[in-house]
Amino acid sequence: MDFAIFDQTGTKPLIVIETKPLGTDLKARAQQLARYLSQLPELHFGIITDGCHYLFFGDLDNPNVMDPEPFFTFSLEDTKADWAKVAKFLSKFSRDAFNATTLITDAENSRYRQGMIDKLAAALKAPGEHEAFLKWLTEDIYKGKRTTAVMERLADVAKEAIEPTLLRVMGDDFLNKLKERIQRLNEGAEPVAAQEGANVVKPESAKPFEAESRAQADEKGRPAVETTETELEFYRAVRDICVKNGYVADDILFRDTANYFNVSYKRPTKWFARFFGNGKRKSIVTWVPVEDARAVAAGFEVEASPAALGTSRVYIESVPQVWALKALLTRSLELSKTAREDSPAADAAAQDETKPALKVVTSG
Template identity: 65%
Template sequence: MDANQLLELVKRYQENREFITNEETAKMALVVPFIRLLGYDPNIPREVRLEYAAEFTQGDGKRLPDRMDFAIFDQTGTKPLMVIETKPLGTDLQAKAQQLARYIAQMAELHFGIITDGCHYLFFGDLENPNQMDREPFFSFSLEDTKTDWTKVAKFLTKFSREAFNADTLITDAENSRYRQSMINRLATALKSPAEDEGFMRWLTEEVYKGKRTVAVMNRLGEVAREAIEPALLRVMGDDFLDKLKARIHRLREAGDEPVEGTQNVIKTDAAKPPEEKKEPQSEEKPRAAIETTQEELDLYGLVRDICGKNGINPEEILHRDTANYFNISYRKPTKWFLRLFSSGKRKSVVTWVPAEDAKRLVSGFVVEEAPAAFGASRVYIDNVAQMWALTSLILRSLELSKTSKDEPTAPETAAPNAEPPPAATVS
């Protein structure tokens, strides 16, 4: 299975969802094609059995037949691999998953069940206790979720295919998927409000602060932790991360979807509602700024090239690279930057690799301060780019530091949109 095949299923759903008015239509229009994508043939009873029946023992001891829409077997036709239950489009799937639990409980070799309305697919297993279905799905996806990375979904679903299905490795993969999602949730919570997570703060500060941990001290450290998170994330988000993000956005655009940041393949219980009933909350986030190279930035680049050329440096080796947040000027390759222009804030500034105290000695008549480590070493405020001639010594020194550095500078090539470097944090 590949992403393009899943995108065909997405297209089928989008073109026909207004006509999918009952469970049977959902089965034929979406679930049967999904089963075929996994490599199983619904027309071969050895592999796929419709309305598969097994007896379910009630609390009073009576045994009643219980039917599952699809049961998928191994190539011998004797061992059940997974069962699929279909509900009408818009059903609260989590609330209806108990039927899967009964099947997993009464079939010793069965470990996986899927419940779907044709659009949303929830994967359950017995990862915590054998033949006792977990309360939460270990994986899920939705055909109407524009945030979905279909390449990742296809890669995961391939493990459930006819050719690749292996219960032992799937259990491990399913456990890893659940652990991963739990880690994502915990990390996201901790990074949003570090001071509220006592365990996270204990780990974060154990090698940083050795004194007595009073309430006042922990409140102070919590604020410092909050200020440290953004620079740390920016340092992690290097060129490789950005290249992968750009590739993903390109794939989404080719598929006709709007790129949306973040991918989460576990959907919430209330996500399984019909499109007309689903109310999306109004996002308070501003749209990501488009990268647009301005004439001012090009003028800056031209001035810096002239300054370098007049000081024995080949101007052809001076490069520029624009980002959503600042304009980079580098030597020979983009990661060897030596000057950054921030022009979207209230005041223009340039950032260099020259330490702030040295920068103050190299320029006069300008406001100079230390820059956050995530952006560089020093920041100089300017009124216009023509003033760059007055910063010649600073520019050449920053270029020298960039050229002679054994390692490439570690500051990230991009930053959060619409955010100029914040003042350096201080702790009193």
């Protein structure tokens, strides 16, 4: 073996490492590791590398019989790698943290998790091709005879149900992390963008995110929050509309986030207007049902909002148009008072409630 890492007594090998020339087919040469694992009862981990690509093998299925597939891999030339996760994984092999038993469990969990991801992804992409999944999904919903035509129909309905289901379970925290990951992937792909046929993910193409990059990220990589004059103009217009309808100005609050600008009543969880003002198109999300919103926002483009963000979305060209939506905003304010606290959109606001609400009071 090229390298062996022993326990603190220096008698039991815990990890073996095989090194090969750059560009070697590592999986094809991994049988050397299999021989070591079969001959040394205390050995459960082997690594093979060409200096750029790293494959981690174990004996998860049968003790001292190396699994045919690695349980973890990474490559230094992978521009899309999540290096924080790679570092976290590698830290488990440090001298102070190494524990063969827990590492085996972690490796098993990682493999199970990836298997579940692959299986769920395949079923969600094509539910009609996974009969057991489709049967489980519809067993309490459809009680009739399941002919071929019926199953094809249910498969089409299931496919239509998947997107709104995912949006319902996606909270704002999840969406923020997804946007950060899309941005990282895009930044990592920039060096090859000029290659013919390169497929680069553009952050602005990922719905429901409208906002472009608003500011530099903080030291933890999270999007920084920068309140713009347009957002403050929006707040002042909404506040003045509310005052003209009998509300107290001090009760109309705002809170800015990395993805949208909230206006709420008395406390942050009682938001009634979400302004998306930094993207190519400006829009307002409210609690008003779509059909009602279309009725009171005649002349404006109205659509259903992703469930994680609110109920309806109205597109505007500029902030002054907010005054033409005063009926929509006051209706949303009333609905916010009875909005479910356990809804995804309300949960997002609740995450900020521990922070002091930002309040702006201006004369006139």
